[in-house]
Amino acid sequence: MAALFKARRALGLAVGHGVRCLAQLAELPELHQMMRQTCRDYAQKELAPIAAQLDKDHMFPAKQVQELGAMGVMAVEVPESLGGAGMDYLAYCLAVEELSRGCASTGVIVSVNNSLYLGPILKFGTEEQKKQWIPPFTTGEKVGCFALSEPGNGSDAGAASTLARQEGDEWILNGTKAWITNCWDASATVVFATTDKSLKHKGISAFLVPMPHPGLSLGKKEDKLGIRASSTANIILEDCRVPLGNMLGERGMGFKIAMQTLDSGRLGIAAQALGIAQAALDCAADYAHKRTAFGAPIGKLQAIQFKLADMALATESARLLTWKAAMLRDAKKPFTKEAAMAKLAASEAATFVSHQAIQVLGGMGYVTDMPAERHYRDARITEIYEGTSEIQRLVIANSILKEYQQ
Amino acid sequence: MSARVLVGVKRVIDYAVKIRVKPDHTGVVTDGVKHSMNPFCEIAVEEAVRLKEKKLVKEIVAVSCGPQQVQETIRTALAMGADRGIHVEVSGKDYETLGPLQVSKIMAALAKKEEADLIILGKQAIDDDCNQTGQMTAALLDWPQGTFASELTLEGGKLKVVREVDGGLETIMINMPAVVTADLRLNTPRYATLPNIMKAKKKKIANVKPADLGVDVTSRLEVLNVDEPAQRLAGVKVETVEDLVGKLKESGRI
Numbered sequence: 001m002a003a004l005f006k007a008r009r010a011l012g013l014a015v016g017h018g019v020r021c022l023a024q025l026a027e028l029p030e031l032h033q034m035m036r037q038t039c040r041d042y043a044q045k046e047l048a049p050i051a052a053q054l055d056k057d058h059m060f061p062a063k064q065v066q067e068l069g070a071m072g073v074m075a076v077e078v079p080e081s082l083g084g085a086g087m088d089y090l091a092y093c094l095a096v097e098e099l100s101r102g103c104a105s106t107g108v109i110v111s112v113n114n115s116l117y118l119g120p121i122l123k124f125g126t127e128e129q130k131k132q133w134i135p136p137f138t139t140g141e142k143v144g145c146f147a148l149s150e151p152g153n154g155s156d157a158g159a160a161s162t163l164a165r166q167e168g169d170e171w172i173l174n175g176t177k178a179w180i181t182n183c184w185d186a187s188a189t190v191v192f193a194t195t196d197k198s199l200k201h202k203g204i205s206a207f208l209v210p211m212p213h214p215g216l217s218l219g220k221k222e223d224k225l226g227i228r229a230s231s232t233a234n235i236i237l238e239d240c241r242v243p244l245g246n247m248l249g250e251r252g253m254g255f256k257i258a259m260q261t262l263d264s265g266r267l268g269i270a271a272q273a274l275g276i277a278q279a280a281l282d283c284a285a286d287y288a289h290k291r292t293a294f295g296a297p298i299g300k301l302q303a304i305q306f307k308l309a310d311m312a313l314a315t316e317s318a319r320l321l322t323w324k325a326a327m328l329r330d331a332k333k334p335f336t337k338e339a340a341m342a343k344l345a346a347s348e349a350a351t352f353v354s355h356q357a358i359q360v361l362g363g364m365g366y367v368t369d370m371p372a373e374r375h376y377r378d379a380r381i382t383e384i385y386e387g388t389s390e391i392q393r394l395v396i397a398n399s400i401l402k403e404y405q406q
Numbered sequence: 407m408s409a410r411v412l413v414g415v416k417r418v419i420d421y422a423v424k425i426r427v428k429p430d431h432t433g434v435v436t437d438g439v440k441h442s443m444n445p446f447c448e449i450a451v452e453e454a455v456r457l458k459e460k461k462l463v464k465e466i467v468a469v470s471c472g473p474q475q476v477q478e479t480i481r482t483a484l485a486m487g488a489d490r491g492i493h494v495e496v497s498g499k500d501y502e503t504l505g506p507l508q509v510s511k512i513m514a515a516l517a518k519k520e521e522a523d524l525i526i527l528g529k530q531a532i533d534d535d536c537n538q539t540g541q542m543t544a545a546l547l548d549w550p551q552g553t554f555a556s557e558l559t560l561e562g563g564k565l566k567v568v569r570e571v572d573g574g575l576e577t578i579m580i581n582m583p584a585v586v587t588a589d590l591r592l593n594t595p596r597y598a599t600l601p602n603i604m605k606a607k608k609k610k611i612a613n614v615k616p617a618d619l620g621v622d623v624t625s626r627l628e629v630l631n632v633d634e635p636a637q638r639l640a641g642v643k644v645e646t647v648e649d650l651v652g653k654l655k656e657s658g659r660i
Contacts, residue, residue, distance in 0.1 A: 031607055034478075034485060038598050072600035085600035095600075
């Protein structure tokens with residue numbers, strides 16, 4: 001009898017939870033809608049008007065990052081006790097999408113700070129580490145970065161050649177990290193280095209290093225195709241010394257920390273890609289109303305209509321995948337496969353939609369007078385960083401094969 | 407200061423939306439159109455929140471009149487820093503014909519019921535551009551009014567209001583309780599912070615009907631027709647000043 005009640009209650013909870021989840025996919029809860037609208041208003045009024053100039057000048061939007069910090073957007077998931085907004089991951093994804101719709105560079109700055117810097121510290125840090133390394137990075141005054149990739153290995157993360165050796169009460173780090181987003185504007189980084197070469201990927205550990213710091217120097221700012229307002233460069237470690245207390249998590253836990261962090265981080269990038277796709281779609285749809293050819297607005301032509309439909313479909317499909325993955329994560333359910341699907345779908349949507357947007361705009365899409373060319377340039381990186389599309393496919397395939405394990 | 411402020415917030419069609427007249431010419435299309443808080447009401451809320459931050463005001467009550475949807479507008483005010491909300495339920499035909507006279511009667515009744523010391527409203531709404539509600543509310547309550555405020559300070563229990571008038575800026579001192587209407591340059595409204603949006607959810611919105619306040623919302627006005635402004639016609643170029651004067655006389659302008 002008791003078992004029956006237990007089962008019925010479990011079903012009720014499951015149905016209730018399932019219904020809630022489904023309802024959220026169909027229509028966001030009021031809180032999330034308000035939050036999305038606030039971010040949209042901010043992005044349209046404060047980011048969109050300056051995005052082209054930021055891109056041209058390679059300029060870090062320091063003022064805007066501070067304003068976003070004041071709004072709580074730089075630390076969405078961080079609990080209020082540590083200075084964050086204390087909201088869930090779905091809210092974070094909504095925020096990043098809306099901000100990226102205004103300026104993709106600002107979107108990635110927000111995403112890296114939230115997911116790649118604050119994320120691992122929240123999850124793996126000691127109480128003391130959290131108190132030291134989180135609060136200053138919630139206000140927008142300081143941003144963090146994540147140093148995993150090296151010149152010799154990106155996708156091959158297990159082959160970290162940056163070394164860390166212990167000397168007395170210090171760790172000494174040596175090596176070079178590549179493609180680090182935010183690094184020229186960052187005040188701290190999470191660095192991954194090999195502590196035990198013989199253990200291969202189980203011999204990698206994570207370290208917290210303040211910036212600037214003796215022994216840590218930055219390479220030249222990369223001259224990128226897109227997201228130019230966000231700085232990307234090498235981090236060079238030459239006998240960089242940090243106290244023992246700066247190790248994040250246990251010794252040898254680095255690879256696990258990196259992979260789990262990237263699982264979440266890729267939802268932030270999915271959201272960024274969605275924002276870029278949406279902005280490109282906005283541009284194309286608006287143009288279709290205004291531009292006339294053959295005696296009518298081009299929106300009347302089936303060729304354009306089919307394009308707009310495909311663009312909207314790609315974006316909305318990727319958006320639902322992203323929301324689902326975020327909701328699974330918020331429900332503390334496994335979400336690795338869904339996150340990889342979301343990132344893959346969203347980044348491919350961004351490149352597809354921005355490509356077609358230029359096509360809809362014709363010649364106007366190719367010049368800097370319209371934002372379409374910037375969306376095209378910004379979109380491209382989303383298929384590469386935080387896990388290439390190829391890696392995402394491997395992650396998904398792995399998951400599928402596990403499900404069908406013989 | 408234990409002052410209680412009432413702030414009126416109106417839900418209007420968003421300023422960026424292209425307005426379309428309904429085919430039957432009885433009004434403008436509102437279905438499925440984006441709505442948001444009237445920009446001058448945002449400024450009013452912001453001013454109230456700043457007064458509270460300066461500890462000159464103890465409680466901010468956001469008020470809106472209309473159907474269920476206006477609760478979104480009240481929540482936005484709560485997210486900006488108002489303490490609680492009052493939703494005055496008006497729907498259907500009554501809502502379509504709701505205007506400054508009825509709203510000011512409602513505001514006056516609420517001010518008495520809530521024992522408000524200050525009412526801050528936007529100077530006008532961007533849909534009807536009436537610029538009447540603040541003035542009528544003050545008259546109904548027999549309170550002093552500081553309209554088109556571009557600066558508001560409390561000085562020794564009185565309100566110093568700098569008003570934007572046609573000739574420039576006018577500074578007046580008025581006693582409390584009073585009605586102030588916010589003009590564009592009074593302040594720049596803040597973006598709601600995420601923590602405040604979360605807190606807004608827990609704040610209370612009370613529901614009340616106009617009849618409960620003894621207010622009759624029947625309109626004394628009947629809208630006969632709504633039309634788009636006339637299309638702007640092309641101009642005419644003339645050669646000399648004499649030609650210009652001739653043309654102006656011809657069309658009866660001078």
